[in-house]
Structure formats: structure tokens, C-alpha cells
Amino acid sequence: MTGRLVFQSWLISEEKNSLRTDLLHMTINELREMMPWIEDYFSAFAIDPVQFGNRNLEELGSILGEDYFIEMGSSSLAFIDGFFLFIEQARALQQGNGPTIESLTVLPGRNKNGEKEAFAVKLKKGEVTAIVGPTGSGKSRLLADIESLAQEDTPTGRKILVNGRAPVDEERFSTEGRFIAQLSQNMNFVMDLSVEEFLTLHAESRMVDEVSLIVQKIYDTANILAGEPFSRKTPVTELSGGQSRALMIADTALLSPAAVVLIDEIENAGVDKVRSLELLVSNNKIVLISTHDPLLALSADQRLVIQYGGISKLLKTTEDEKKYLESLEKVDRKLTHLRNQLRRGEEIDLSDFLV
Numbered sequence: 001m002t003g004r005l006v007f008q009s010w011l012i013s014e015e016k017n018s019l020r021t022d023l024l025h026m027t028i029n030e031l032r033e034m035m036p037w038i039e040d041y042f043s044a045f046a047i048d049p050v051q052f053g054n055r056n057l058e059e060l061g062s063i064l065g066e067d068y069f070i071e072m073g074s075s076s077l078a079f080i081d082g083f084f085l086f087i088e089q090a091r092a093l094q095q096g097n098g099p100t101i102e103s104l105t106v107l108p109g110r111n112k113n114g115e116k117e118a119f120a121v122k123l124k125k126g127e128v129t130a131i132v133g134p135t136g137s138g139k140s141r142l143l144a145d146i147e148s149l150a151q152e153d154t155p156t157g158r159k160i161l162v163n164g165r166a167p168v169d170e171e172r173f174s175t176e177g178r179f180i181a182q183l184s185q186n187m188n189f190v191m192d193l194s195v196e197e198f199l200t201l202h203a204e205s206r207m208v209d210e211v212s213l214i215v216q217k218i219y220d221t222a223n224i225l226a227g228e229p230f231s232r233k234t235p236v237t238e239l240s241g242g243q244s245r246a247l248m249i250a251d252t253a254l255l256s257p258a259a260v261v262l263i264d265e266i267e268n269a270g271v272d273k274v275r276s277l278e279l280l281v282s283n284n285k286i287v288l289i290s291t292h293d294p295l296l297a298l299s300a301d302q303r304l305v306i307q308y309g310g311i312s313k314l315l316k317t318t319e320d321e322k323k324y325l326e327s328l329e330k331v332d333r334k335l336t337h338l339r340n341q342l343r344r345g346e347e348i349d350l351s352d353f354l355v
């Protein structure tokens with residue numbers, strides 16, 4: 001029987017509490033054998049599970065020490081609780097019961113001058129919201145507040161509600177934060193796996209039926225999005241910034257059950273931004289994208305304007321603005337072509353641009 005099948009039948013036959021006790025007594029090697037995809041969880045804490053194969057979770061916690069987890073923005077207790085939550089969520093996914101997020105509400109915090117933000121913002125399922133504002137105004141900060149489900153404990157003092165209520169600690173501190181996926185400007189891989197191994201682990205942890213099929217699909221999509229192609233055997237640590245972003249975008253779009261997708265400045269990632277956004281936006285998600293790019297900003301349903309660290313306006317994309325999208329796309333395609341010609345070291349033909 002495969003590890004996955006053992007895991008399934010075993011979960012069905014056990015009660016939750018005795019399950020916890022049993023898991024706590026198992027060594028990390030035993031856990032990995034039963035659920036190979038838990039490597040994903042360890043990698044979120046930059047832990048190489050092989051190194052601690054003969055220890056159990058609590059022993060691992062005390063070997064690494066509290067300071068290690070604090071540096072990771074967590075605690076050893078949250079690490080262990082998060083581990084159980086990770087398994088619970090895997091089970092929910094397996095049964096098709098991923099969490100349903102209808103709305104996120106950002107309650108007013110304070111801007112950099114200490115002034116209170118004027119209004120709360122409710123983001124609903126199916127909406128794409130752009131976050132715009134000058135460099136350094138606080139766009140990434142807003143994404144980080146949402147990602148951490150801030151409870152007046154970040155520099156802005158904002159509070160985030162999920163489905164109209166404050167999140168429980170388990171939802172906040174599970175490192176995998178299953179219902180929120182963030183694509184940040186810098187992606188770092190800590191595990192030394194090939195692209196194929198990495199995607200296979202991910203697919204297994206999401207309990208998909210056709211692992212090799214979905215791995216192939218993500219790999220193909222990532223190669224379409226990335227400027228420079230890469231092979232399935234490439235170690236993830238050797239991917240360029242653009243290639244790793246392309247891989248994570250394809251992975252998030254095709255495999256992640258996340259109900260909330262946060263995207264930080266996709267236009268600087270060296271990936272096909274329009275295709276990426278099309279892939280990531282799906283009707284039942286809440287999507288937030290921090291951007292300086294007019295095409296991306298106007299593709300959204302609305303845009304939040306940030307000034308001096310505070311939300312200052314919420315503008316719905318007007319019908320008139322949407323009309324300009326097509327012309328903007330043409331200009332953008334020309335610019336992309338120009339950029340690619342420069343990258344390839346070709347001579348530039350600017351006749352198209354001259355009026």
C-alpha cells in the first residue's frame with residue numbers, strides 16, 4: 001500500500017486526539033514515510049527533515065530552540081499546532097472541504113502620520129483589487145497585514161476580519177496559511193529539490209489524483225510564463241528570480257486551493273504578467289495585486305489608493321477606463337516586444353512607435 005493510502009485509512013480509523021498523541025510519538029522519518037508531502041511543512045520553517053529523522057516533533061522543537069521559531073515569526077508551540085492543522089487541512093482538501101472565504105474586511109488602522117484611516121474595506125469573493133500608490137507608500141505593508149491576518153499588532157494597527165469575524169489563532173499562525181497564497185517579489189526555496197520533485201511533493205500534499213499529469217501541466221505553464229525555459233531536472237535553488245516566480249504562479253494557479261491570492265508587483269518579475277494574472281484570477285477567489293502597472297491596475301474591478309501608509313480611496317474601475325484596456329494592451333505588447341528585442345541583443349526597429 002502506498003504511503004498515501006495508509007494515511008487515508010489510518011485517518012478514518014483514528015479519533016483526532018489520539019491521532020495527535022500518536023503523531024507526537026512518531027519520529028520524523030516515520031511521519032515522512034507515511035505522508036511524504038509533509039516536507040512542504042518543514043520547508044516553510046526552513047527545516048531539513050532528513051537532519052532530524054530520528055527525532056519526534058517535540059524533540060525537534062527543543063533542539064532548534066525557541067529563538068529559532070521566534071526568528072521565523074512563530075513559536076515552537078505554533079509549529080506543532082500548525083503541523084496538525086496542516087494535516088487536518090490536507091484531509092479537508094482530500095474530502096473536498098477546503099475553507100470557504102466569502103469576504104475579508106480591513107478595519108481602519110493608522111497611516112504613517114498616525115492619522116486614522118477613514119473607512120473599512122470589504123473585499124468579496126470573485127473580486128480583483130489593485131493596490132496603487134507611490135513607491136514606499138505602504139502597498140506591500142497592506143498585503144502583509146492581510147497575509148498575517150493582522151489584529152492591531154502590525155505598524156498600521158489594522159485588523160483583518162475573515163467572513164466578518166476575527167480569525168482564530170490556528171488560522172492566523174498556521175505557517176502554511178492554506179487559504180492565503182502570497183506571491184511576493186522575492187521567492188526563496190530552501191529545499192534542495194529538482195523542479196519535478198518539488199512539484200510532485202506539492203501535488204501529493206494537495207491529494208490530487210493525477211500527480212504526474214498536474215506536475216506536467218504546471219511545468220509547461222511555468223515555462224510559458226518564464227522568459228527563459230528551464231528543465232524539470234533543474235534544482236529549484238538554481239532557478240532565476242523570474243523562473244521561480246513563474247513556477248510559483250503556475251503552482252498557485254493550478255494547484256493551490258487558496259481562496260485569497262496576494263500578488264506583489266508581478267510586473268517586475270520577468271514573467272508574462274497578463275497571462276499570469278489571467279491564470280491567477282478565478283471567479284471564486286479574492287485577489288489583491290500591488291502594482292505600478294496601468295494595464296494590471298485597470299484589469300482589476302477596483303483599486304485601493306495608498307498614501308503615507310494609509311488607505312485613502314477606493315475607486316471602482318469605470319466603464320470608460322475599461323474601454324481603454326484594449327489600446328493599453330496593444331501598447332504593452334509593443335513594449336514587451338521591444339524589451340525582448342533588447343534582451344536578445346537585436347537591433348531595434350522603432351518605426352511602429354513613431355507617429
Ligand SMILES: Nc1ncnc2c1ncn2[C@@H]1O[C@H](COP(=O)(O)OP(=O)(O)OP(=O)(O)O)[C@@H](O)[C@H]1O
Nearest residue numbers: 110111112134135136137138139140141155156309
Ligand atoms: N501605516 C503605516 N505605519 C507605519 N509604517 C508603515 C505604514 N505603512 C507602511 N509602513 C512602512 O513603510 C515602509 C514602506 O512600505 P511598503 O514597502 O509597503 O511600500 P510599497 O508601497 O510597497 O513600496 P514599493 O512600491 O516600493 O514596493 C515599510 O517599512 C512599511 O512597513
